[in-house]
Amino acid sequence: MKKVSYGSLYMAFIFLLVGFASFGYFQMKEGESLNEKRDVLSSFDSNGFDGENLKQLSFISSVKVYNVSAVKPNSSVFEYVKGASTQYEYESNSKSVLSDSIHSGSGDGKWYLELERESYHSTSVYFLMAFVMLYWCFFTYWSFMKLYEDKKLTMMWGLTLVFFNLFGYYAYHITSESNG
Structure with missing residues (x-):
């Protein structure tokens, strides 16, 4: 499961990079x-x-x-x-x-x-939005799998990850380090 999880993380950042480049x-x-x-x-x-x-x-x-x-x-x-x-x-x-x-x-x-x-101009915005949406989906999938592996996936963390993406995962990472 870790290969799929990290593969989706790499794909997420590749989509983000391609989006900004396009x-x-x-x-x-x-x-x-x-x-x-x-x-x-x-x-x-x-x-x-x-x-x-x-x-x-x-x-x-x-x-x-x-x-x-x-x-x-x-x-x-x-x-x-x-x-x-x-x-x-x-x-x-x-x-x-x-x-x-x-x-x-x-x-x-x-x-x-x-x-x-x-x-x-419109084309540049469409490409950026499409690739950022792909990034958002792949990063959310990776963070769900990561929390599932850690057995800490709850409704609250799931919604936090969907709506806040990288910031939501950062919040999870900070709270999980402080809790131990």
């Missing part, structure tokens, strides 16, 4: 996506838009540049580009399965830039 990886990709958005927006000036750099984009899947100089300034935000002519349009079909599409726009009185980029 969270960091997807947050890094989110940062790269935001940097690419910033680069696209910085190539946009009062003279228009230089679309030559768009062939090297990894995270931007759509860019549309509208000439809005003829649009009435009292138009609502959602009708801002309906009457405008498209100066430039870029579409990419390379979208990741693990990303969300985020639409955004920016402009001034003459030009309006609308773009769609890949976002990995």
Whole structure:
């Protein structure tokens, strides 16, 4: 029983490590996506838009540049580009399965830039939550088996382990040392 018990402990910490590593990886990709958005927006000036750099984009899947100089300034935000002519349009079909599409726009009185980029923020949170839940289950299983081996598994300790996990086991460890 000790091999299964310690195996589940090792698996719990591996899941925790993988969870934090995947969270960091997807947050890094989110940062790269935001940097690419910033680069696209910085190539946009009062003279228009230089679309030559768009062939090297990894995270931007759509860019549309509208000439809005003829649009009435009292138009609502959602009708801002309906009457405008498209100066430039870029579409990419390379979208990741693990990303969300985020639409955004920016402009001034003459030009309006609308773009769609890949976002990995939700994916990073989902991966972190999934692996932390796996850690929680495996560590709780290991702590149950440990208390069972010590013949000290009670309803109170069981609920403490389920709800407080590592802190619950630490509380058990402290009280079992002080009791003898």
